[in-house]
Amino acid sequence: MSKEKENPTLDDLLIRLKSYLHEEKDLDLIKKAYQFAYDKHQGQYRKSGEEYIIHPLNVALILTTIYADAETIQAALLHDVLEDTDCTVDEMQSAFGSEVTRLVQGVTKLSKIHFSTENDYLIDYYKKIIVGISEDVRVIIVKLADRLHNMRTLWALPPEKQKIKARESLEILAPIAQHLGIHKIKSELEDLSLRYLKPDVFYDIAEKLNNTKLERDKTVYEMLQQVASLLTEHNIVHEIKGRSKSIYSIYNKLNKGKKFSDIYDLLALRILVKTEQECYLALGIIHSKFRPLPRRFKDYIAMPKPNMYQSLHTTVFGLDGYLFEIQIRTYEMDEVAENGIAAHWAYKENKDAKVSMQSTTEQKLQFFKTIMDLNSDKMSNEEFVHSVKDEVLNNNIYVFTPKGDVIELPKGATPIDFAYKIHTKVGETTVGAIVNNNIVPLNYELKNNDIVKINTNKNSAPSKEWLQIVKATQTKNKIKSYFSKNERELYIERGKYQIEKELRKRKLSFATIFDSKNLEKILKSLKLNSLEDLYLAVGNGKHSANAVINIVDEQPIQAPPKITKPISKENDADIIVSGIDKVKVNLANCCHPIFGDEVVGYITKGNGISVHRTNCHNLAMLENRMISISWNDLIDLDKKYFTILMIYSNSIDNKMADIVQKTSMLNISIDSIKLIHKEDEMVYELGVYLKGIDQLNRLLLELNKQPFIYQVERLMQ
Ligand code: MN
DSSP states (O other): OOOOOSSOOHHHHHHHHHTTOOOHHHHHHHHHHHHHHHHHHTTOBOTTSSBTTHHHHHHHHHHHTTTOOHHHHHHHHHTTHHHHSSOOHHHHHHHHHHHHHHHHHHHHHHHOOOOSSHHHHHHHHHHHHHHHHHHOHHHHHHHHHHHHHHHHTGGGSOHHHHHHHHHHIIIIIHHHHHHTTOHHHHHHHHHHHHHHHSHHHHHHHHHHHHHHHHHHHHHHHHHHHHHHHHHHHTTOOEEEEEOOOOHHHHHHHHHTTOOGGGOGGGSEEEEEESSHHHHHHHHHHHHHHSOBOTTOOEETTTSOOTTOOOOEEEEEEOGGGOEEEEEEEEHHHHHHHHHGGGHHHHSTTOTTHHHHHHHHHHHHOHHHHHHHHHHHSSOOHHHHHHHIIIIIISSEEEEEOTTOOEEEEETTOOHHHHHHHHOHHHHHTEEEEEETTEEEOTTOOOOTTOBEEEEEOTTOOOOTTHHHHOOOHHHHHHHHHHHHHHHHHHHHHHHHHHHHHHHHHTTOOHHHHTSHHHHHHHHHHHTOOSHHHHHHHHHTTSSOHHHHHHTTOSSOSSOOGGGOOOOOTTOOOSEEETTBSSOOEEEOTTTOOOTTSOEEEEEOSSSOEEEEETTOGGGGGTGGGEEOEEEOTTSOOOOOEEEEEEEEEOOSSOOHHHHHHHHHHTTOEEEEEEEEEETTEEEEEEEEEESSHHHHHHHHHHHHHSTTEEEEEEOOO
């Protein structure tokens, strides 16, 4: 990126903007945003000593290099105002409208992460980035520009902070920029990160590059001249640029064991032409004059990279035996190669750039789909972060379908991962794989540029051993979910068996008991949708076969004792007090009874009846004012009952997020969650609203399954 002025002014910004923003009102709004930010940050200084406004101004300037729209530029100028000044959301909203405010809020959310452990921090960071991308990808683009400017001025921070920021930039932000195709920002972030993480390596490479620069420049210039006249001879209008490799990409190659002198694509040319045909034409002409290096040709025009990158790549023996890496592409492809998703801004007259950007993100960027998939899968936050970091943002390989579509997979992926990535159904029916025309075993480790064909058989099914073979978490989850679906079938079988057994015991026929009218009654009273669901509910122990048949069988073998309640039709309360129709009833605050609990009533003085769980220890003191009560299970109140669970964990990590996630997964509303430290255990106090005992049992089951939880009990005060 070009050298930036140290202290730019609003005028510098306006000059850049005028080159591509032509509406006077846009420029006015940007001036207003600048003034607003200027006033709000007045008196604040950056660690580097400059006035604070220099930072947002630079962020906006970075964004002009990718032609960001007026709203994004305003958001860039205002991006720290909500977090660092007294400005309120309302104030911003009335000054700049809801769209700009939303962008600023999105960026603010991303910076406002302060957690005690690194793990919590990362989890939150990833989730917020993902939410940011899914809501408006421009939020992330502003964040990238913000980080880029902070990295440029990183020298002002103490060394430990430099390393933290640099690592985060390298591990999270640069890969995101890469996936969004914003090459300019990605590559500068990488170089700056390397400079702070491995200064000796960085300066060593920089020095070597410098020492060989003159010679390289001369060779590149001569080659450029030759190629240019060759193309002109063939009437191809073009532009050629010499280009330099980034320090980080050289470092990467050195890391893979190459010698500095062997990194032949240090010499590189980029040719821009007008049409796709001219790309291939130019390639043919160049190959006819300069011998190509075998197997170095790549056609990313026919097979774009997952971040939309298109170009032809070839390496040829050039002048004096030097190897040249040549890229050939159209101007439009070049725009995408440099700016990726942000290229939508540069397309002429693209009024709805933000809409196209969002829909391109969702449709074309494979990493986005993968992240969304992972996010919706049932996995713990740690697993989620681990898979996003290791399998989505870093270490990817690119392989091809037989039709030439590029599929992005984590390093170490197998043909099964590939098959599932194509489609779950393909994965589930995979029987074999052919890679580059050779039959390979299913645990074959795919490599970059492999062409993979999957053989399927519609009668085939996944095997549990695959779980050991596959690499991507996404694939594992899909296989697991296949088997849990199968477990569902097992439960259904079991439920069916139990009902039939109970019918035989009562000498009833299935046909009479489960005629359509009765079945409807059973399903309705248990709030189930189908006979299959009924079997499932019996099979997994939610309802007993006995209770199910009692709903329609006139003479139940064991009449449950509770059925002798005197209920009047008008009784619409959830609690029935024997012998009394209308009475004020309260749920006790000490033991928080919920629907379905064993309960007893206590007659208060002047405040109706208070309902306690039968094992509530406060009852001992209330002995002689008790009255028998029961739940009215004939009415269907959409009522939820509050209760408190004490969750004991033996993990020293904060598991709050996991508990919240497991609870919400069951559609249970959470009122509050508190963490109480007790010597060497962590206790979480979770307040929830439940429909009743069934839902509670499901929650207890789920929580008890968690390895970090060793006990769950209901709070009784
Ligand atoms: Mn900032």
